[in-house]
Amino acid sequence: MHALQGSLFDQTDEIRLGPLSPLERTELGAGAWVDRLPGWLTGADALFEHLAAEVPWRAERRQMYEREVEVPRLLAFYGAGDPLPHPVLTEAREALSRHYAPELGEPFVTAGLCLYRDGRDSVAWHGDRHGRSATEDTLVAILSVGDPRDLVLRPRDGGPTLLRLPLGHGDLVVMGGSCQRTMEHAVPKTARAVGPRISVQFRTRGVL
Ligand SMILES: O=C(O)CCC(=O)C(=O)O
Numbered sequence: 001m002h003a004l005q006g007s008l009f010d011q012t013d014e015i016r017l018g019p020l021s022p023l024e025r026t027e028l029g030a031g032a033w034v035d036r037l038p039g040w041l042t043g044a045d046a047l048f049e050h051l052a053a054e055v056p057w058r059a060e061r062r063q064m065y066e067r068e069v070e071v072p073r074l075l076a077f078y079g080a081g082d083p084l085p086h087p088v089l090t091e092a093r094e095a096l097s098r099h100y101a102p103e104l105g106e107p108f109v110t111a112g113l114c115l116y117r118d119g120r121d122s123v124a125w126h127g128d129r130h131g132r133s134a135t136e137d138t139l140v141a142i143l144s145v146g147d148p149r150d151l152v153l154r155p156r157d158g159g160p161t162l163l164r165l166p167l168g169h170g171d172l173v174v175m176g177g178s179c180q181r182t183m184e185h186a187v188p189k190t191a192r193a194v195g196p197r198i199s200v201q202f203r204t205r206g207v208l
């Protein structure tokens with residue numbers, strides 16, 4: 001794993017969330033949208049180091065045709081009521097639940113964590129469509145720390161990539177509306193020399 005290159009913009013060790021008011025929405029069509037707030041969290045490098053060391057990361061294996069292959073990223077999952085691995089993540093979940101309550105009508109309850117060790121780690125095109133999000137609109141909020149990696153979005157029924165969002169160092173992105181059903185997202189592999197990134201995804205009950 002590459003060493004994390006500390007961001008010039010994030011030389012503080014104090015781990016702190018800013019206000020959510022500067023969130024900016026991009027409509028993607030067919031009821032899908034994305035909200036963005038770069039640098040929501042300051043002290044992101046310190047949070048990265050804490051999570052990289054303290055979270056019980058698991059390598060998962062997945063059946064691919066005849067072979068079992070390693071999923072190219074490390075994972076951890078915190079269900080409803082599980083204590084999160086840093087108090088600022090609880091704060092983040094609560095702030096997001098408050099901010100989106102009028103639109104979402106329910107709180108964020110779970111946290112999925114992914115560690116992309118280097119540019120060979122990735123996640124393929126998919127929607128978070130297990131459970132209720134297969135048929136209902138939902139919100140998935142992602143807080144990223146570590147070196148930025150691109151989250152890319154395209155329509156599910158074909159068509160070019162509509163958005164390429166570099167996410168790292170405390171950036172927040174929220175996928176909403178029909179996004180998980182009408183769009184797909186991915187974090188592609190990259191040949192660039194990138195350091196590790198951790199993504200924290202907050203979801204509602206029964207959405208995976
Ligand atoms: O790395 C990310 O921010 C995206 C992860 C993702 O799409 C997923 O785990 O469902």
Ligand SMILES: [Fe+2]
Nearest residue numbers: 126127128185
């Ligand atoms: Fe996803």
